Amino acid sequence: MDGYSSFGSGSGSPTVNSETIGETIKVLHLQAALQQQEMLVQTINDKCFKMCINNPGSSLDGSQQKCLSKCVDRYIDAWNCVSRTVTNKIRQQAQMM
Amino acid sequence: MDPGMFEDVANQLKNNPELARTLVEEQKKMEAQMQLKTIVNKLSMECWDKCVDKVGTSLGRQETCLTHCAERYLETDQFIRQRMTNSKK
Numbered sequence: 001m002d003g004y005s006s007f008g009s010g011s012g013s014p015t016v017n018s019e020t021i022g023e024t025i026k027v028l029h030l031q032a033a034l035q036q037q038e039m040l041v042q043t044i045n046d047k048c049f050k051m052c053i054n055n056p057g058s059s060l061d062g063s064q065q066k067c068l069s070k071c072v073d074r075y076i077d078a079w080n081c082v083s084r085t086v087t088n089k090i091r092q093q094a095q096m097m
Numbered sequence: 098m099d100p101g102m103f104e105d106v107a108n109q110l111k112n113n114p115e116l117a118r119t120l121v122e123e124q125k126k127m128e129a130q131m132q133l134k135t136i137v138n139k140l141s142m143e144c145w146d147k148c149v150d151k152v153g154t155s156l157g158r159q160e161t162c163l164t165h166c167a168e169r170y171l172e173t174d175q176f177i178r179q180r181m182t183n184s185k186k
Contacts, residue, residue, distance in 0.1 A: 013105035021116055025123050032127060036134055043138065047145055051152065070152040077156050078145050078163050083137045085167040090133075 044075045140167045 014020060052067035053060075060068070099105075110117040148162035156163070 013099060013102045013109075016106055016109035016113065016116065018116060018119070021120060025120075028127065032131065039138065043142060047142070051149075067152065070154070074149060074152045074156055074159075075141070075145065078149060078159075079137065079141045081156065081160050081163045082141045082144060082167045085164050086133065086137055086140065086171065089168060089171050 040079070044072055047075060048072060140170055143170060 048068050048071035051071050052064050110120070144163050144166035147166055148159050149156075
């Protein structure tokens with residue numbers, strides 16, 4: 001057994017080379033992205049529930065679903081807008097230093 | 098898992114400084130990305146509450162409010178940090 005496949009379950013130590021390190025980094029990136037996604041879903045759920053579900057009934061009605069769809073899309077727009085702003089600001093500050 | 102595994106990995110990295118450097122650089126990059134995303138998440142939550150009271154087919158004018166809100170939040174952070182360091186003197 002060699003390389004990445006021996007991580008965690010194999011006998012003996014894993015081989016460290018640029019390939020196995022590359023694989024490990026890929027997995028770490030994926031994990032970070034999933035974690036990030038989960039956090040965003042929870043936030044959007046929180047914000048959009050507050051905005052769209054004022055009177056919880058026996059089911060999500062049509063207008064509530066419409067509001068939720070729009071809210072999810074706008075939250076992502078807002079996130080991107082804030083992300084651009086923060087990135088620009090950091091870039092400006094880096095240039096001043 | 099073999100308890101000596103980490104030691105062995107560490108030794109292998111010691112013998113391969115270039116690989117170790119790649120790993121450290123990658124870790125720093127990821128940390129910076131996470132930090133940035135944490136800030137963006139926080140600001141998005143704050144500024145959404147301030148700027149978006151209802152949702153339409155696009156953000157429209159709310160986008161200006163969001164941009165201003167994010168900028169002012171960052172400036173507030175700087176302002177307060179400066180005040181705290183000055184008052185410590």
